[in-house]
Amino acid sequence: MLLLVANGTPVVLARLLGDAGAYPIDGGRRWRDGRPLLGRSKTWRGLVGAVAATTLAGWLLGVGAGLGAVVALTALVGDAASSFTKRRLAVPSSGQAVGLDQVPESLLPALVVAAPLRLGVADVVAVIVIFFVGELALSRVLYHLNVRDRPY
Secondary structure, three states, X not given: OHHHHHHHHHHHHHHHHOOOOOOEOOOOOEOOOOOEOOXXXXXXXXXXXXXXXXXXXXXXXXXXXXXXXXXXXXXXXXXXXXXXXXXXXXXXXXXXXXXXXXXXHHHHHHHHHOOOOOOOHHHHHHHHHHHHHHHHHHHHHHHHOOOOOOOO
């Protein structure tokens, strides 16, 4: 649930607010290859919104606000790493890269919270698989609801 909140909040904010407050985290900088570091869809608004929403969700779900914040931050670090890699592979911003779009942003938070939540290896794998399948399915629903510009 925390991963859903962390990854869904920036998408919802983008749909609700459009370009308002959508300042790219990379500041529009480019890497040596001339491509953006992350791309215009990775914004400070999304980062702050995701951390705030997931912190609240952690508190509401009874796992703690701090754990919620950690899940959000690590999910977004994983997402940023995916975006950086996708730009190097010439995948356009918001372009699909199945696996690369789901694994880092679910694996990193699962590993970081494994000890406090007493998750074993099977639990971490389950988190990744559930997130992977869930994100692909939910993406289509959000597309049909006009929340996403394109489905995965």
